[in-house]
Amino acid sequence: MSEKQIDELSGVETTGHEWDGIKExxxxxxxxxxxxxxxxxxWSIGYTIAYPAWPLVSEATKGMLGFTSxxxxxxxxxxxxxxxxxxVDKIAAMPVSDVAKDPQLAEFAVNGGEAAFKVNxxxxxxxxxxxxxxxPNLNDNEWLWGGSIDDIYKTIVHGIRSDDPDTRFSEMPAFADILDxxxxxxxxxxxxxxxxxxxxASMIEPxxxxxxxxxxSCHGDKAEGKREFGAPSLADxxxxxxxxxxxxxxxxSTPRHGVMPAxxxxLNDATIKQLAVYIHSLGGGE
Known part of the structure; x- marks a missing residue:
């Protein structure tokens, strides 16, 4: 067994390691x-006893406190x-147009509606x-079925060409069967x-x-659309x-018809009202 080595200058025991004359x-x-x-x-021992910690085959230890994230x-x-x-209770009990008129409820509805919009x-x-x-872009003022807050609410509730009995429905005929x-x-x-x-340009007049x-009959004489039919403006x-x-x-010739779910x-009525308030606030509402 090797003897302990003491550093001469400090009087401290060394580890036995030395490099270039320098001892550790x-x-x-x-x-x-x-x-x-x-x-x-x-502390770590106490933690693993109190909280879930150690992984097992199909689960982890549960811990004595019964905590779960x-x-x-x-x-x-x-x-x-x-x-x-x-x-939420106030919004559920009020007409959607009144929600938008109440500054405090409107602020709450816009924030809640934005969150619901991102999810749904x-x-x-x-x-x-x-x-x-x-x-459709919901930021402009071009609305197929109307951009008032009540119109927006109705569209969200019943959808467009959906399976809801009160859905808004319109269908453009396939003119390939009518026009050459x-x-x-x-x-x-x-x-x-x-x-x-x-x-x-010679085709314009005919x-x-x-x-x-x-x-x-659907798009209007000036091609500005008719919202009662969901017919878009062709002049914008x-x-x-x-x-x-x-x-x-x-x-x-062969029109495509979109479907919006009802x-x-x-969603519950309060959430739909918040969605309507939020969409109406984007700048394109009437």
Whole structure:
């Protein structure tokens, strides 16, 4: 057994390691550090006894306190629901138009509606409600069925072409069975001329007559649309199904009809009212 080596200058025992004439001293750890280490060991043992800690085959040790993060989340969620209840109950009991007139309730509804929108509506309309091809932009003032807060509420509740008995329903006929290809191109040229320049200007006048005979009853004499039919304006350069003559020809010939689900049996009335207030607040409401 090797003898202990003492450093001549400091008088401290060395570890026996030496490099380039420098010897490593074997100084003891500070007492406060050691006591801190011991305390953490004791604390960790107590923690693993009190709380879930050690993984097993199909679960983990449960701990003597019975704590679970799931239960903690449920408790926090219930506390939030309880705190909101006074506002939610008021909103549920009031007409949606009155909710928007109450500054305190309106602020609450806008925040709650925004959260509900991101969960339920953003998949189609986008997180900012700007829409995409085939899905309406909710930030502008172009509404197929009306942009008042009551109109928005009704649309959310009953949907568009949904399975709800009171859904809003309209269907554009397939004019491929009514007009020949030349007539379809002429009416498309006229529609384009309302906001732009068609490929062949000579088609505008015959297209205008075809429009008056076949399209004006729903879209209006001035092509500004009729909300009672859910017929869009064709005179504002806002296109839901596609822009340009070719897209218009496709829609006239074989129209595509979107479906919005009815949320009345999916969400509670207070949440739907909050959604309506939020959408109405985006800037395109009437």
């Amino acid at each position: 001293l074997n100084n003891p750890m500070p007492r406060w550090w050691l006591w801190t280490l011991y305390a953490t060991i004791v 799931r239960q903690e989340l449920k408790t926090d969620m219930q506390a939030a629901i309880d705190a909101q209840k006074v506002y 509506c953003s998949t189609c309309h986008g997180t900012g409600a700007a829409g995409m091809a085939g899905y 290809p030349a007539q379809t191109r002429q009416v498309a040229a006229y529609v384009v001329s309302l906001t732009g320049t068609p490929a062949d 297209g205008k007559k075809i429009y008056a005979d076949n399209c004006a 350069a806002i296109w839901l199904k596609g822009e340009g003559e070719d897209a218009i020809i496709r829609q006239v 949320w009345g049996h999916r």
